[in-house]
Each structure stands twice: as structure tokens, then as C-alpha cells.
Amino acid sequence: MTWYVVRRLLISAVVLLGISAVVFLMLNLVSDSPGRVVLGQRASPEAVADFNTRHGFDRPVLAQYVSYLGQLAHADLGRSYKLNENVATLLGQNAGRSAMLSAAGLAVALVIAVPLGILQAVRRNSLADRLLTAASYVLYATPSFLLGLILIAVFSQALPVFPAEASQSHSPWVVFTDPRAMALPVITLAAASVAVFAQYQRSSALDQLGQDYIRVARAKGLPERLILLRHLLRNACLPLVTLVGTLIPTLLAGNLIVESLFNYPGLGLLFLNSLQREDYPVLLAYTLIGGVLTVAGNFVADLVVAAADRRIELRK
Structure with missing residues (x-):
């Protein structure tokens, strides 16, 4: 190891x-x-x-x-051309809020997608499976900015349930301290991931349902619920762990759209403002962060999968 x-x-x-x-x-x-x-x-x-x-x-x-x-x-990312501030300081001031937004979106996506994927696999080719698959394709094909605008039009204007603007608090814990203001940004960010995760989980669960250990468990007379929770869930989620690692940079890109749309002060909004000002040191640092997150996400995912299945390590 x-x-x-x-x-x-x-x-x-x-x-x-x-x-x-x-x-x-x-x-x-x-x-x-x-x-x-x-x-x-x-x-x-x-x-x-x-x-x-x-x-x-x-x-x-x-x-x-x-x-x-x-x-x-030496951990020196340079200085902003336009703001005349250290780039590392600028990123540090906004990273916590963006990280919390990404974490909240990822958590919501997984909580919804994993049970949906398992449900679709267990009820393969049923009406519910086909409807959920169609909904996933539609949701995946919908651009984040369009989905955000639809949510604003419905839940902020037609039905004034949530505010159209995200919380302007500088606290990284704003998702918990002001959940009402952060509901629409989190849902918008999580929506596309739900579609991807659910279909990926469905395919993985279908593959596992055809394995011998599932047949043996059923032959022993174990309750279906116990088979799904104790045997199927762990093995079916392993490929999803790798997918989550590769999609972390996608969340960062999603932050860029969501933060701009809901005027949320984070790294994405900083990037867009720097792009308009042609502040290249900030753009370079932001892009490098995306690269670091990509590599780190894949690295952590590989370690988790290798720890859960030692055959992975042996093959590599």
C-alpha cells in the first residue's frame, strides 16, 4: 500500500x-x-x-x-494587478464560502442520488425507472444558469418562498446560519450532479445485482432490505466514489455560474470579476486551484477505493 x-x-x-x-x-x-x-x-x-x-x-x-x-x-501566488493585494489573501478570503457551497451541493446530490439509483436498479424497466431516467436526462441537459433562472422565477417571484439573492454574509458557515437564502444556490448546484450520480449508481447497482454474492444472500433467505443495505450498497457505491473525485472541479465550475447568478461572494464571483478586469494572476491561481482539486480528488478517490478493495492495488 x-x-x-x-x-x-x-x-x-x-x-x-x-x-x-x-x-x-x-x-x-x-x-x-x-x-x-x-x-x-x-x-x-x-x-x-x-x-x-x-x-x-x-x-x-x-x-x-x-x-x-x-x-x-514558497506558496506565493503573486499579486493582483488591479486590486494590488496578495492573490493568496484574496483566495483565502473567499475559499471558505465556495468550499461550503460545494460541500452542501455535493451532500444534497449524494443524499438524493444514491437512493434513487438503487431504487431504479431494483425496479429496472418499471414505469418509475423510466420516468426517473427521463427526468435525469432532462435535468442533466439543462444548463445551470437556466435552471437557476427557473428556480428564481418560480420560488422567488411567483411563489416568494426563497430570496433571489444569496446571503451576503462573509461567514463560511452561511449555509447553516442562513439556509433560506442559500436554498436556491445549493439546489441549483446539486441538480446536475443528482442526474449524473443517480444514473451512475443505477448502472453500478445493476452490475452488482447480477453477482453471485447477491444470489447467495437471497438463497439464504435474507430479507431484501438487508441485502440491499449490507451487501449491495457498499459495493455499488465504490465506482461512485471515483466519480465524485473526478467531479470536484465540475463543482468549482458550477460555483462560478451559481455565484454569479445569485451574487454569492466566493471564488467563482472573484474569478468573473478578475476576468472582466483582466487580472491574470488571479485567473492563473484560480485555474491552478481547479487543477489541484482535480488531482487531489482523483488521488483521494483512488486511495478510498484501494482501501475498500485490495484487488485494485494489486492490479495497479
């Missing part, structure tokens, strides 16, 4: 290095003169050139990238 963990860590490090290189080069191509972005279009060419020279932007791209890696090694 130790060698498996070390090997996965090495692979993760290489992937992160590749992500940082690609993102850095892409943003460098987009902005060939940070001095012009920072000083504005009215700045003289001399002032722009002096700014680029003082900050090392006139050096070759490779040299700039090596310097950036050195900054990352």
Missing part, C-alpha cells in the same frame, strides 16, 4: 506540473504585456516597458515560468 501511495503522489506531482505549464503559457499568450493591462491604455510605451522590466515580464517565457514555479514553492 505504501508503494502504491508513493507512486500515485509522483504521478499527481507530474500532472500538476504539466497543468501549471499549460495554464501559464496560455495566459502568457493572451497577455503579452502585463504592464499595459496594469497601467491602462493611456500609459506611455516608456512607462509600460519600465513596468515590464522591473517585474521581469520582458524575460523569455521559460525564465518567467521557472520564476513562477519558485514562487509557488
Whole structure:
């Protein structure tokens, strides 16, 4: 198990290095003169050139990238062009709220999707299975911003149950302290994941229902409820663990849409504002966070699955 963990860590490090290189080069191509972005279009060419020279932007791209890696090694994400603040500080001020929103959306999605997937598998090809499958496809195909607008129109305007704007509290625990204001953002974020998780859980459960251990349990006369909870659920959820790990960055992207739609102060709203201001250090840091979450999610999922099924470790 130790060698498996070390090997996965090495692979993760290489992937992160590749992500940082690609993102850095892409943003460098987009902005060939940070001095012009920072000083504005009215700045003289001399002032722009002096700014680029003082900050090392006139050096070759490779040299700039090596310097950036050195900054990352010291946990230095640079400074915001427009806000003149440390990027790490800006991210730290907003990360807690975005993380809590993502966690709430993921929890709601799993609580709904896992029982639905099991139900569909047990009642395969029934009317309920077909209706739930159709609803999942429709929900998955609906863009998050459109779903959010529909929820606002129905539950905030037609039926004034929830406010149209998310809570503006700076507390990361706002999901618990002001659940009414956070209901629509959480539901919007969780909706697409419910559709994916439910269908994935259904397929996994169908595969497990055909295994010998399920037939043996039924032959022994065990109650169906006990078979589902004690035998089926654990094995059917293992593939879902891997899927959850890969979808963590999708939640981050969903945060971007949801936070913008409901004006929720988090990383997504910070990213959109930075995009409008062409604040590339913030954009680079946000993209790197998405890469780190992708790699970390896959790494943790692999460890959980390997711990639950030792055959995974042996095959790899």
C-alpha cells in the first residue's frame, strides 16, 4: 500500500506540473504585456516597458515560468494587478464560502442520488425507472444558469418562498446560519450532479445485482432490505466514489455560474470579476486551484477505493 501511495503522489506531482505549464503559457499568450493591462491604455510605451522590466515580464517565457514555479514553492501566488493585494489573501478570503457551497451541493446530490439509483436498479424497466431516467436526462441537459433562472422565477417571484439573492454574509458557515437564502444556490448546484450520480449508481447497482454474492444472500433467505443495505450498497457505491473525485472541479465550475447568478461572494464571483478586469494572476491561481482539486480528488478517490478493495492495488 505504501508503494502504491508513493507512486500515485509522483504521478499527481507530474500532472500538476504539466497543468501549471499549460495554464501559464496560455495566459502568457493572451497577455503579452502585463504592464499595459496594469497601467491602462493611456500609459506611455516608456512607462509600460519600465513596468515590464522591473517585474521581469520582458524575460523569455521559460525564465518567467521557472520564476513562477519558485514562487509557488514558497506558496506565493503573486499579486493582483488591479486590486494590488496578495492573490493568496484574496483566495483565502473567499475559499471558505465556495468550499461550503460545494460541500452542501455535493451532500444534497449524494443524499438524493444514491437512493434513487438503487431504487431504479431494483425496479429496472418499471414505469418509475423510466420516468426517473427521463427526468435525469432532462435535468442533466439543462444548463445551470437556466435552471437557476427557473428556480428564481418560480420560488422567488411567483411563489416568494426563497430570496433571489444569496446571503451576503462573509461567514463560511452561511449555509447553516442562513439556509433560506442559500436554498436556491445549493439546489441549483446539486441538480446536475443528482442526474449524473443517480444514473451512475443505477448502472453500478445493476452490475452488482447480477453477482453471485447477491444470489447467495437471497438463497439464504435474507430479507431484501438487508441485502440491499449490507451487501449491495457498499459495493455499488465504490465506482461512485471515483466519480465524485473526478467531479470536484465540475463543482468549482458550477460555483462560478451559481455565484454569479445569485451574487454569492466566493471564488467563482472573484474569478468573473478578475476576468472582466483582466487580472491574470488571479485567473492563473484560480485555474491552478481547479487543477489541484482535480488531482487531489482523483488521488483521494483512488486511495478510498484501494482501501475498500485490495484487488485494485494489486492490479495497479
